Amino acid sequence: MKKIVCKRTAFVMAFLVSVVLIASCSQGREAGEAASLGNPNITADVVVVGAGGAGLTAAIQASQLGLDVILLEKNSYPGGTTIMTEGMFAVGSHYQKEAGVDIDQVDLLRRVQEYNHWLSNSIILQKFFKASAGTIDWLEDLGVEFTEVSFMGDSVQTWHLFEGMGEGYINSMHKAALAAGVNLMLETPGKELVMEDGRVKGLIAENKDGENISIEAPVVILATGGYSDNPEMMEEHVGVTPENSIQIGMPGRTGDGIKMGLSAGADTFYLGTAVFYGGNLKGIPYGNHLYTASAFQPTMVWVNQDGKRFADESIAGLNFSFSGNAIKNQRRVFSILNKASLDYFVEEGCILGTGGYTLTGTRLTELYDQIDEQLAKGNEGIQIADTLDELSSRIDVDAETLKATMAAYNTYCEKGADEGFGKKAEYLQGMTSGPWYSFELAVGYFTTVGGLKVNEHAQVLTEEDTAIPGLYATGTDAGGLYGDSYDVVICAGSCQGWAVNSGRFAAQDAVKYLGK
Known part of the structure; x- marks a missing residue:
């Protein structure tokens, strides 16, 4: 039997206001x-x-x-x-x-x-x-x-x-x-x-x-x-x-x-105590192609407000409760990817899916259109730059620290061993050149x-x-x-x-x- 990743059903909310459930509620409402x-x-x-x-x-x-x-x-x-x-x-x-x-x-x-x-x-x-x-x-x-x-x-x-x-x-x-x-x-x-x-x-x-x-x-x-x-x-x-x-x-x-x-x-x-999950870019629906690429892929690099890594990023797709805890403990969190990484998701498919929304291996063909849509709306949670120096300025993170973080990460990718947080070798994909993309993630939660x-x-x-x-x-x-x-x-x-x-x-x- 296949393993399923949680597929949070936001579409139910739209369904709720239109069809079976609201219709069936009328009897209870009248009685009440x-x-x-x-x-x-x-x-x-x-x-x-x-x-x-x-x-x-x-x-x-x-x-x-x-x-x-x-x-x-x-x-x-x-x-x-x-x-x-x-x-x-x-x-x-x-x-x-x-x-x-x-x-x-x-x-x-x-x-x-x-x-x-x-x-x-x-x-x-x-x-x-x-x-x-x-x-x-x-x-x-x-x-x-x-x-x-x-x-x-x-x-x-x-x-x-x-x-x-x-x-x-x-x-x-x-x-x-x-x-x-x-x-x-x-x-x-x-x-x-x-x-x-x-x-x-x-x-x-x-x-x-x-x-x-x-x-x-x-x-x-x-x-x-x-x-x-x-x-x-x-x-x-x-x-x-x-x-x-x-x-x-x-x-x-x-x-x-x-x-x-x-x-x-x-x-x-x-x-x-609350049920946290591993972060979300504000303004986008849970599970769409932009969410899947920016917040759920094990190859992304998370840095905090100081430009430092703080977790094995693959927990976002493997244990949403723990990844939520990790993000909650930071003041700000940025998911860093380069265009080559995003192109891979579009052309080859996502590495981890989001269950009922985006299955593992799905080509994220709507990704760039959704990025452009958010940029047109003025979503400042997305920043794009040709260099890490420029990106650090855009997200207000120390440039030297961010560059050192990415250099260390690329070294781990070359070795095939994450000496910082133990991410599996299969998720270690180096990112050495721009354009660079930053997605600012807020902690998500489902319930207390x-x-x-x-x-x-x-x-x-x-x-x-x-x-x-x-x-x-x-x-x-x-x-x-x-x-x-x-x-x-x-x-x-x-x-x-x-x-x-x-x-x-x-x-x-x-x-x-x-x-x-």
């Missing part, structure tokens, strides 16, 4: 508006805040277990950033068994924890792994279809790809939620927890007309998707700003759930993954590690699965898999908590 306008004070067993991958799962599971469920969503459609995913993690599934894939869960746990330096919660990981295969079966019973179990880069074969990708998955889950009797209220964000004697009593929401809705419920499940769209929180906790980063994902992830949890006395777990501290039941915990009665956090509102980096090279699809499984954990525990 009727509930919010006609019943300003509502009661339920459970309120789920956020109708993405985690929230839809929690709501369906809770309804299946006999609970009266209200599912709130601030956008006019369900799905969250799950719409942009391709698949999810599971271990021990029937797909893996049928493919002859035998993964030792204990060994996998150890590998993940060594990757995380034992910073993540092993008890959560154990439960997640053990439940994941059964969750695949549960999803199939709901109508979700999978195409295969595959890889992401060099990961273990755990990535269960959705039929129709993210929007196909959300379509099935949306229909399943309505069929299960979930009261889906769109354009109705959760605003404030209502607590009484330290226990959840309900929640205040707001309809699209700005009117408050009081919902009385003893259980609230937070599933609002983290805080990727909140610049203040991103700067405070992650250390990035809109000026030095590029965010990919659906709108609305402004930390609502995390802030509600904190207001109730919750603790956090590695709140500043640090959040409220939870236990294996998705119960939100205080600093004393006691559960806040009736409060649960799921998906990227919950911390515990990761340390400081996303484990993309081991457990492909783990973020989406955690969203689904944690949603089930919360619903299953809520039934016990309510004694039903």
Whole structure:
């Protein structure tokens, strides 16, 4: 089975606003508006805040277990950033068994924890792994279809790809939620927890007309998707700003759930962890020919604001999480290539592809047209010069340092051994003459993954590690699965898999908590 590099599906956003998903949402919107306008004070067993991958799962599971469920969503459609995913993690599934894939869960746990330096919660990981295969079966019973179990880069074969990708998955889950009797209220964000004697009593929401809705419920499940769209929180906790980063994902992830949890006395777990990827030239779409050439090829040379190399550049296409970390730690980053390198990509093909956008070996025939288009728009992230002295002046990098960096790199290429950072010899291609091209890269990120501290039941915990009665956090509102980096090279699809499984954990525990 072939290995697949992650193929982030930005085209889903265009699809979303035009066809199947928005059309299918109309039924939920009408029901939600009727509930919010006609019943300003509502009661339920459970309120789920956020109708993405985690929230839809929690709501369906809770309804299946006999609970009266209200599912709130601030956008006019369900799905969250799950719409942009391709698949999810599971271990021990029937797909893996049928493919002859035998993964030792204990060994996998150890590998993940060594990757995380034992910073993540092993008890959560154990439960997640053990439940994941059964969750695949549960999803199939709901109508979700999978195409295969595959890889992401060099990961273990755990990535269960959705039929129709993210929007196909959300379509099935949306229909399943309505069929299960979930009261889906769109354009109705959760605003404030209502607590009484330290226990959840309900929640205040707001309809699209700005009117408050009081919902009385003893259980609230937070599933609002983290805080990727909140610049203040991103700067405070992650250390990035809109000026030095590029965010990919659906709108609305402004930390609502995390802030509600904190207001109730919750603790956090590695709140500043995010899923970074190896950089992007601002103003261009992820995965087009210009992106593929400027930010993804292992033969490029990365230099920072001082004109110095700082990493093995091939990690951009082999471990996007690590390459993102490396770029984030610099003040400025430039991808340096010469025209001969770019001509090779056009005439012979790219060395590493970007999955569903540009396959490995694709001739980047649109590259120069896309460069010209960006230059015509005034994109100062692209600079072209005949000499390194001229290029260094254009990007405000010390000329002597840049020339020394390139000279050393060319020496490594001649020797066939990168004595700086150990790049594989097959990726060492010397660049000795211009014209020179510089592409300034900002760090990219898909989502935050640090959040409220939870236990294996998705119960939100205080600093004393006691559960806040009736409060649960799921998906990227919950911390515990990761340390400081996303484990993309081991457990492909783990973020989406955690969203689904944690949603089930919360619903299953809520039934016990309510004694039903």
